[in-house]
Amino acid sequence: NAGVTQTPKFQVLKTGQSMTLQCAQDMNHNSMYWYRQDPGMGLRLIYYSASEGTTDKGEVPNGYNVSRLNKREFSLRLESAAPSQTSVYFCASSGSLLTEAFFGQGTRLTVV
Amino acid sequence: RKEVEQDPGPFNVPEGATVAFNCTYSNSASQSFFWYRQDCRKEPKLLMSVYSSGNEDGRFTAQLNRASQYISLLIRDSKLSDSATYLCVVNDNDMRFGAGTRLTVKP
Numbered sequence: 590n591a592g593v594t595q596t597p598k599f600q601v602l603k604t605g606q607s608m609t610l611q612c613a614q615d616m617n618h619n620s621m622y623w624y625r626q627d628p629g630m631g632l633r634l635i636y637y638s639a640s641e642g643t644t645d646k647g648e649v650p651n652g653y654n655v656s657r658l659n660k661r662e663f664s665l666r667l668e669s670a671a672p673s674q675t676s677v678y679f680c681a682s683s684g685s686l687l688t689e690a691f692f693g694q695g696t697r698l699t700v701v
Numbered sequence: 702r703k704e705v706e707q708d709p710g711p712f713n714v715p716e717g718a719t720v721a722f723n724c725t726y727s728n729s730a731s732q733s734f735f736w737y738r739q740d741c742r743k744e745p746k747l748l749m750s751v752y753s754s755g756n757e758d759g760r761f762t763a764q765l766n767r768a769s770q771y772i773s774l775l776i777r778d779s780k781l782s783d784s785a786t787y788l789c790v791v792n793d794n795d796m797r798f799g800a801g802t803r804l805t806v807k808p
Contacts, residue, residue, distance in 0.1 A: 631788060631799055631801045632798040637796070647795060679744055686795065687732055687733045687792055688733070689747045689750060692744035692745050693744060694743075695744055
């Protein structure tokens with residue numbers, strides 16, 4: 590049972606490049622989340638999906654788009670990467686919006 | 702005012718000490734609450750849920766005070782392995798994290 594799987598684990602981008610971070614969960618969870626964590630700071634919610642077919646903005650959605658491809662997968666896209674998007678990105682899932690979340694191992698993204 | 706606020710610490714305590722963390726939240730309609738633990742450069746992991754009646758798991762006790770809008774975590778008889786960052790989470794249909802409180806337990 591893999592839980593929440595994120596790919597890639599590490600990525601270096603040049604300013605202006607685009608990329609998609611992938612996230613998949615095998616726990617049959619309804620809700621999924623994308624967070625970013627900057628050095629010495631807590632997690633900030635980028636987007637979340639309460640259930641398949643729905644997505645909502647979190648605290649810091651600017652510069653990102655998401656797709657809830659199906660119940661298992663929730664991807665995060667950076668259309669034109671900026672150095673300010675250098676961060677560690679975590680995907681998480683939960684049974685519902687009110688239950689505890691389980692996290693992937695993170696993607697360390699550097700934009701140069 | 703931030704939605705979820707924590708004392709950032711750091712807390713440096715000797716082994717065996719008791720340490721308490723508080724977390725305040727602004728949305729009185731928040732419905733569920735959790736404490737997570739995060740080790741350096743790792744993903745957060747659930748430590749415990751926080752229930753209205755308070756709950757205990759071994760050396761860890763969590764409390765919720767809805768009237769004052771805060772949750773707390775008490776760690777008794779702290780161990781070296783408790784060194785980590787502790788994150789409170791307040792959930793009102795989107796899971797919001799506090800910035801975390803860093804704990805270092807020293808021999």
